[in-house]
Amino acid sequence: MIQCQKCNKSIPEEKGLVNTNTQTNEKMVICEACFKEYMGVDYKTFQVRKENAKQGCLATVVCLFVTVYAFMEYGVLYGVVGLIATGLIYYFSAKIK
Numbered sequence: 001m002i003q004c005q006k007c008n009k010s011i012p013e014e015k016g017l018v019n020t021n022t023q024t025n026e027k028m029v030i031c032e033a034c035f036k037e038y039m040g041v042d043y044k045t046f047q048v049r050k051e052n053a054k055q056g057c058l059a060t061v062v063c064l065f066v067t068v069y070a071f072m073e074y075g076v077l078y079g080v081v082g083l084i085a086t087g088l089i090y091y092f093s094a095k096i097k
């Protein structure tokens, strides 16, 4: 068992969440309830959002590469189409967040 550093509640080790303070860079072990209070979302939602953001980012990068490739191989028209597709993917992945 470990202790939540915020509310001092005892929590099972695998349930402890490490939260890094963005200002001081200090690591803190907290429970899920404190995490929710601190971040405004529960841990599961946070994980899902993080995963979505990562996938959206990856999709955008891949699209950008394809666009550059299309532009060089097939010309401006394909480049523009790719750019629009990239923009759309970026727009939708930003919307999910």
Ligand SMILES: [Zn+2]
Pocket: 004, 005, 006, 007, 008, 009, 030, 031, 032, 033, 034, 035
């Ligand atoms: Zn706590």
